[in-house]
Amino acid sequence: MPGNKGVKYEGPGKVEVHEIDYPEFTLQDGPGVNPGNVGRKLPHAAILKSVATNICGSDQHMVRGRTTAPPGLVLGHEITGEVVETGPDVEFIKNGDLVSVPFNIACGRCRNCKEGKTGICENVNPDRPGSAYGYVDMGGWVGGQAQYVLVPYADWNLLKFPDKDRAMEKILDLAMLSDIFPTGFHGCVTAGVGPGSTVYVAGAGPVGLAAATSAFLLGAAVVIVADLNEQRLAQARSFGCETVDVTKGDPRDQIEQILGVPEVDCGVDAVGFEARGHGREAESERPATVLNTLMDVTRAGGALGIPGLYVTGDPGAADEAARQGSLSIRIGLGWAKSHSLATGQCPVMRYNRQLMQAILHDRVQIAKAVNATPIPLEEAPRGYHEFDEGAARKYVLDPNGMLPKAA
Structure with a gap:
């Protein structure tokens, strides 16, 4: 089992990169994890090796101390990655698939999910409808600013890119599909x-x-x-x-x-x-x-x-x-x-496939528009600081050294 590093919120104005647990197919207790989710079995999940994981303005609200986020929370809800392991109930997503992860966590089974309202899934957050990775009051799902991350309900949540090599050529653009x-x-x-x-x-x-x-x-x-x-x-x-x-x-x-x-x-x-x-x-x-x-x-x-x-x-x-x-x-x-x-939360799955096609067929250059800027995972504290200071950039973390050769 490989090691894992992730970006943790350590208190107002402070983020650090730490060793964190490698994902398991059971949701473990930890900072911000809802007690109702502790011990939840996840045979429908996939473990991803992160290719790109972005710093978001929503993360900054927590880092500024403007929410009730607890210290130790692993941050990050904008995730693009390669599948490295799947649970026994995953049928269609396979190891090696390159995928985009909607920041909404959705079960695909509840009334809201069936109506396309994936931002307010009723089954993933015991406190209220709606959930996201690495975010305060969202159920406690571990964030994706890490080398490896677990995605529940993988067959439902993951958007597979049809051509891996072609996708890697546009990976900075495709990294914007998660949010x-x-x-x-x-x-x-x-x-x-x-x-x-x-x-x-x-x-x-x-x-x-x-x-x-x-x-x-x-x-x-x-x-x-x-x-x-x-x-x-x-x-x-x-x-x-x-x-x-x-x-x-x-x-x-x-x-x-x-x-x-x-x-x-x-x-x-x-x-x-x-x-x-x-x-x-x-x-x-x-x-x-x-x-x-x-x-x-x-x-x-x-x-x-x-x-x-x-x-x-x-x-x-x-x-x-x-x-x-x-x-x-x-x-x-x-x-x-x-x-x-x-x-409310954007229901990402309502749009991400169509926007993926717009990227792959050169109808839009979203990475250029937002000035997407890759940096190593270890430089996340610098990225957070510069973004908070008003840098006109979208910082994209590169946890596993996969972006320079692709970008």
Whole structure:
């Protein structure tokens, strides 16, 4: 049995790479593991050798101490890997398959899974519907920022790449299928993006850039990306986006300069609960700012896609209401404008196969759009630090030295 190393959250602002247990076909107790999941038998699982595993903005919320994540939690929910072992109940996935792992953990058996709502599976998290690898309050499934990781319900969850050699040629693009590409795409689909749309994307981090890429893929005429980080705005402009610098004031005014009118057809929130204000308030946290701005700038009858993360508990929030996930949202404005809002985890399996085909057939270059940057697993602490400082990059960890020769 080979050794295993993984990235652990050790407390606010601190991650470290440690020796961790090699995966077993029984869920063991450990930091963050739900007591109801301890000892769970997993004959339907597969063990993967990680080829690529990404650092996500959602991970950063935990690392900043903005959740109740316990020290010792192995991080990582964006996983691409090679199957090295399967349980006795796995029928179709085979050793040697190169696969993408949806960040949602889903059983494929419950009502929600059968309806395609894999982000809110009823059988993998004893506390509430919905689960993910290496994430707080998500059932305690061990994270994938590691050399080896276990994936339950393998026949259901894993997306096999049809040609392994061809896939390795585009592995940095395909590594985005586990989360941010489908998540950005979902934000655009639920916002109603289509041919000729004008789209406002709040946030120029990796999910925002993935949403902007998705908007173009869906036929948008103009994609406007807003942020307060000039490096990230420059990255958005590099593939044809218009940009809004929210430090310069009300986005409505800048949207009007671009479009001639101060509103768009579709709005996407790719920021979430750690949002900052606009103009003079850009340095202070205003968690409801993005949602209220989207309602303000999206036309009457339009829709808002909200893939940005909001939580039920935020220990670092500025006030007691926000600590409970309660924000001062102008729901009256949204009601008056007949807005539709879609929230929650992206159901990755709804989109990942189609987006895989778009990558393999050169219809999109998502790795270039998000500036995917491979680094060794041992450099994960540096990646987390630089990402937290606002680097305009999507850091891709290379746990087993398989990316340099492929990228």
